[in-house]
Amino acid sequence: MNLIILTEADRTGDGEFTLSDHRAIHIRKVLRGAAGETVEVGLLNGPVGTASIAEISSQKVVLKIAEWRAMPGLGYRVDLICAIPRPKTLKKVLTVSAMMGVRAVHFVRANRTDKSYVTSSFLHQPDCLPYLYDGLSQGKFTQLPEIAVHPLFRPFVEDELPILYPTETGSCKLICELSTTPRLGETLAQDSSTRFVIVIGPEGGWVPFETELILKAGFRPFCLGPWMLRVETAVTAALAQLDLVVSSRRR
């Protein structure tokens, strides 16, 4: 935990937060915190800051906020659209998305999505929260990514996506594809967007009908590299490359 994530439910006074769950254990056992010492904290969907340990015992840890400051963000907004993966992969996608500052993840049922995956409880609160909080804590972000589930592929791509990401407002829509397509630097050569949405396919890839529909919806293809990556690894690679390309535009 690089940041202890606090929520309004933890608030027990003016600038005071009381923890008694795994965060309290982390402060005691991993950080070996003692009364008077400070820890880095973040308020869920709010600022980051430092807090001093006012009280620490095996029952609870009481934190007093010393200072709040605005959370430094990415400088752009990035959302993901992912085929619903198996639960083990889903948890990793949730964590890495939160860790890398993704603002929304749309999970959509793909042709290659196993029927049972669609009903996974980890697609919804509260079961997805531990993975999102874990990512926020690691990445030092406080903005909880919005998680949405779309069980019907075609209506989502044809009807919902144009409303969620209207081209007119400058959303840059991207789809990761294997080989033969341009690299991200070329795809974004003429682009000055500050809002991005990236489509990541399922293990085994989209079926041709799905790819066609996504391309028809205005998504521009790019190739991550010469690899076949696992879904969560592809998410990391895509976000890492996007940040590199966006940062090079700023120079």
Place this chain on the structure above:
Amino acid sequence: MNLIILTEADRTGDGEFTLSDHRAIHIRKVLRGAAGETVEVGLLNGPVGTASIAEISSQKVVLKIAEWRAMPGLGYRVDLICAIPRPKTLKKVLTVSAMMGVRAVHFVRANRTDKSYVTSSFLHQPDCLPYLYDGLSQGKFTQLPEIAVHPLFRPFVEDELPILYPTETGSCKLICELSTTPRLGETLAQDSSTRFVIVIGPEGGWVPFETELILKAGFRPFCLGPWMLRVETAVTAALAQLDLVVSSRRR
């Protein structure tokens, strides 16, 4: 498994390989292979190819090679130097390194490496092999990354690194650092290397003495982005960004 990795130990005849372990189960249960069908295979440290299923039963799967072809590589060589992480992270670093075509990983004991991690059996064969094979199978590579362990930091950096990666022969030496340092595109702006070695720090980072020694050994710093990433996520992000920068040089 995007590629069934075969070894010389599996060879039972001229162009014939017989499997009876988890690979046989994968061909039967996941690929639902039947006699006469083909599967994609790779020979460890050798070519890739296609093989037809000559025989399939609950006991074994016999494959006959139809065709071998040279393994398409990255077009450059990349090695990693990682602080020895805890075993859970180590396994992920092994898998992702093999998946993304890394040729050698040097694990070095850092100040922040827990003493117990140094003796982990997963740093050595045979315990590291399942994770490496898993990565090769996923990434469709056949070259087994070389894994080396260096329990003494200073002699490794001062004495071994200059021999392993002599600057004169064009090895480009890089170290991932947090913030304030240039991005990879800038670090490599004047570079035309085809051999890279990237240093990835431990959770919590190198101590200043370690960073100084690495910089003194000729490693150039770059910043991955605005995140605090887990070790295995940092490995993926660094390799993804390196490939993007190298590919843009080729245009």
